[in-house]
Amino acid sequence: MTTPAAPAAPLRALWDRYGRYRTRFTWAVVMSVLNKVADVAPELLIGAAVDVVVRGNDSIVADLLGVDSRYTQLAWLAGINAVIWVVESASEYVAAVLWRGLAQGVEHDLRVEAYDHVQHLDLGWHESRPQGSTLATLNDDVNQLERFLDIGFPAILQTTLNVILVGAVFAASSLQLLVLAFLPIPLIVVGSLVFQRRLEPLYDRVRSAVADLSSALGANLGGIATIKAFTAEDRERTRIEGASAAYRDANAAAIRSSAAFVPLVRMAILAGFTCTLLLGGWATLRGDLEVGLYSVLVFMTQRLLWPLTDVATVLDLYQRGRASAGRILALLAVPVTVPAGHTVLAKPVSGRVELRGVRSGYADGPDVLHGIDLVVPAGETHAIVGPTGSGKSSLLRLVLRFDDPREGTVLLDGQDVRDLDWDSLRGSMGYVAQDVFLFAGTLADNIAYGAPGATRDDVRRAAARAAALDVINALPEGLDTHVGERGVTLSGGQRQRLALARALLRDPALLVLDEATSAVDNETEAAIQRSLADVAARTTALVVAHRLSTVRHADRIWVLEAGRIVESGTHDELISADGSYAALWRVQTGDAVAR
Numbered sequence: 001m002t003t004p005a006a007p008a009a010p011l012r013a014l015w016d017r018y019g020r021y022r023t024r025f026t027w028a029v030v031m032s033v034l035n036k037v038a039d040v041a042p043e044l045l046i047g048a049a050v051d052v053v054v055r056g057n058d059s060i061v062a063d064l065l066g067v068d069s070r071y072t073q074l075a076w077l078a079g080i081n082a083v084i085w086v087v088e089s090a091s092e093y094v095a096a097v098l099w100r101g102l103a104q105g106v107e108h109d110l111r112v113e114a115y116d117h118v119q120h121l122d123l124g125w126h127e128s129r130p131q132g133s134t135l136a137t138l139n140d141d142v143n144q145l146e147r148f149l150d151i152g153f154p155a156i157l158q159t160t161l162n163v164i165l166v167g168a169v170f171a172a173s174s175l176q177l178l179v180l181a182f183l184p185i186p187l188i189v190v191g192s193l194v195f196q197r198r199l200e201p202l203y204d205r206v207r208s209a210v211a212d213l214s215s216a217l218g219a220n221l222g223g224i225a226t227i228k229a230f231t232a233e234d235r236e237r238t239r240i241e242g243a244s245a246a247y248r249d250a251n252a253a254a255i256r257s258s259a260a261f262v263p264l265v266r267m268a269i270l271a272g273f274t275c276t277l278l279l280g281g282w283a284t285l286r287g288d289l290e291v292g293l294y295s296v297l298v299f300m301t302q303r304l305l306w307p308l309t310d311v312a313t314v315l316d317l318y319q320r321g322r323a324s325a326g327r328i329l330a331l332l333a334v335p336v337t338v339p340a341g342h343t344v345l346a347k348p349v350s351g352r353v354e355l356r357g358v359r360s361g362y363a364d365g366p367d368v369l370h371g372i373d374l375v376v377p378a379g380e381t382h383a384i385v386g387p388t389g390s391g392k393s394s395l396l397r398l399v400l401r402f403d404d405p406r407e408g409t410v411l412l413d414g415q416d417v418r419d420l421d422w423d424s425l426r427g428s429m430g431y432v433a434q435d436v437f438l439f440a441g442t443l444a445d446n447i448a449y450g451a452p453g454a455t456r457d458d459v460r461r462a463a464a465r466a467a468a469l470d471v472i473n474a475l476p477e478g479l480d481t482h483v484g485e486r487g488v489t490l491s492g493g494q495r496q497r498l499a500l501a502r503a504l505l506r507d508p509a510l511l512v513l514d515e516a517t518s519a520v521d522n523e524t525e526a527a528i529q530r531s532l533a534d535v536a537a538r539t540t541a542l543v544v545a546h547r548l549s550t551v552r553h554a555d556r557i558w559v560l561e562a563g564r565i566v567e568s569g570t571h572d573e574l575i576s577a578d579g580s581y582a583a584l585w586r587v588q589t590g591d592a593v594a595r
C-alpha cells in the first residue's frame with residue numbers, strides 16, 4: 001500500500017485546512033507590517049534632522065509643524081522618534097508572539113491529527129512502511145513546518161515589505177536612484193534561486209547521509225547483544241565510522257558552496273551602494289537632490305539590500321516547509337482500508353466465532369489462507385496448530401480484524417465483523433500477541449491497560465489467574481515497579497504472564513491467544529492451564545500453540561498446513577486418525593523415536 005501523492009499546492013491546502021487560524025494570521029500580518037513601517041521610519045527621521053540642520057526655517061519639518069526654531073524642530077523629531085521606537089518594540093513583541101503561537105498551534109494540531117490518523121490506519125499499512133519514515137513525518141516534518149511558519153514566512157513578509165516601503169521612498173525621491181538601487185535585486189533573487197538549486201542535491205546528500213547514520217546507530221543499539229555475541233564491535237565501529245564520514249563529507253561539500261553565497265551578495269550590495277553614494281552625491285552637489293534626502297537614500301540602499309542576503313535561507317525554509325507540509329498531508333490522505341462498522345453487538349457477547357470460505361493474503365502477495373471454514377461455538381476452547389508459516393497467526397488476525405479476507409466472511413456472534421464497531425468487536429476480546437509489548441509505566445498500568453477503571457484487587461486477581469503474582473511479588477515495588485519501554489527488565493516468560501493478565505482483566509467474551517505461553521516453563525504453564533480451565537468455563541477461546549500439550553484438552557483442534565485445514569477434532573480423535581497431528585504429537589512427546 002503506497003502513500004498518496006502530496007497535493008500540488010501543499011501550503012495552500014494547509015491554509016484551507018486551518019481556517020480557524022486565519023484571524024490570528026491576519027493579526028500577525030498586521031503587526032509585522034506595523035513593525036516594518038516603524039523600522040523604516042527612523043531613517044526618514046535622520047533625513048528630516050539633516051534637513052532641519054541644513055535648511056532651518058525652510059525645512060520640511062518647519063513646513064509641516066509650523067515651528068521655526070531648529071531646536072524645537074529637533075525636539076519634535078526626537079519625540080516622534082521615541083514614539084516610533086515604542087511602536088516598533090511593541091509591534092515586534094506582539095508579532096513574534098503571534099507568529100510563534102500560530103506556528104506552534106498548527107504544529108500541535110497537525111501532529112495530533114496525523115498521529116490519530118496513523119493509529120487508525122490498518123496494521124498492514126504499518127507493516128508495509130518503515131517505522132522510521134512514519135516517525136520522521138510525525139516529528140521532523142511537523143517541526144520543519146513549524147520553523148517555516150515561525151521564521152520563514154515572517155521573513156518573506158518582512159523582506160517583501162522592506163522592498164515595497166524602501167522602494168516607495170526612492171520612487172518619491174529620485175527615479176534614477178530607484179533604478180540604480182533596485183538593480184541588484186533581480187540579480188540577488190535570481191542568483192539565490194540558482195544557488196539554491198545548486199545546493200539542493202548537496203543538502204539531499206546531507207539528509208540521506210544523516211538518515212543512514214541514524215538508522216545504522218539505531219539498528220546497532222537495538223542489536224547490541226548480537227554485536228557482542230559475535231564480537232563484531234570492530235566491524236561495526238568501522239561501519240559507523242564510514243557512515244559518519246559520509247555525513248561529514250556531505251556536510252562539508254554543502255558548507256563549501258553555501259558559504260560562498262553571502263560574499264557574492266555582498267558584491268551586488270556594494271555595487272548598488274556605490275551607485276547611490278556616488279550618483280546621489282553628484283546630484284546633491286548639482287542641487288538636484290536635497291542633502292537630507294541624499295543621506296536617507298544612502299542609508300536606505302543598505303537597508304534595502306542587506307535583508308536580501310537571507311533570500312537563499314528563506315527560500316530553503318520555504319521549500320522544506322512546502323515539502324514537509326506535502327508529506328504530512330499525504331499521510332493524512334492515506335485511506336483507512338479496514339474501517340469500523342456501526343453495528344453494536346447485543347450484550348452479553350457469547351464469543352462465537354465462525355469463518356466461512358475465507359481466503360486471505362497480504363498486500364499483493366499470494367494467498368496465505370485458502371477456503372477456511374471453521375466454527376468455535378460459544379464457551380468452547382479451540383486450538384489451531386500446524387507447522388511454522390502455515391497461517392495460524394494470519395487466521396487470528398482476521399478474527400481481530402487487523403486484516404479483512406480477500407474472500408469469505410468472519411463472524412462474531414453471527415455478525416460479519418466488517419459491520420461491527422471496534423468496541424463490539426475488539427472490546428469483546430482479550431488478545432495476547434506472539435511478541436508481547438509492555439508500555440513504559442508500572443506493572444499495574446500495564447495489566448490494567450485494557451481496563452483503565454480496574455481496581456488494584458481486579459489487577460491482582462487477573463495476575464493470579466495468569467500465574468503472574470510471583471513475578472510481581474519478586475519485584476522490589478510489586479505492582480508499582482516501572483518496566484522499560486519494551487519491558488526489558490523482564491524475561492520473555494514473565495512478560496507473557498503479564499500480557500495474559502492484561503487480557504484476562506478485560507473479562508473478555510473471546511480470548512485470543514497467539515503462542516501466549518510459549519516462553520514459560522512447563523510448571524508455570526500447568527498453573528496457567530489450571531486457571532485458564534476455570535476461565536474457559538465462562539469464555540470462548542481461540543488458541544494458537546506450537547507445544548501441543550498446551551492444547552490437548554481443547555474442545556477441538558484445527559490442524560493447518562500451508563494455509564489449509566487438513567484435519568480437526570479432539571486430541572483423542574486426532575491421535576486415532578493418525579494423521580498430521582498424531583505425527584506432530586509423536587515428535588513432541590518423543591514417541592516418534594521409539595516407534
Ligand SMILES: Nc1ncnc2c1ncn2[C@@H]1O[C@H](COP(=O)(O)OP(=O)(O)OP(=O)(O)O)[C@@H](O)[C@H]1O
Nearest residue numbers: 127362365368386387388389390391392393394395
Ligand atoms: N504481515 C505480513 N505481511 C506479509 N506476509 C505475512 C505477514 N505475516 C505473515 N505473513 C506470511 O504469511 C504466511 C503465514 O504466516 P503466519 O505468521 O500466519 O504463520 P504461523 O503459522 O502463525 O507461523 P508461526 O508458527 O511461525 O508463527 C507466511 O508465509 C508469512 O510469510
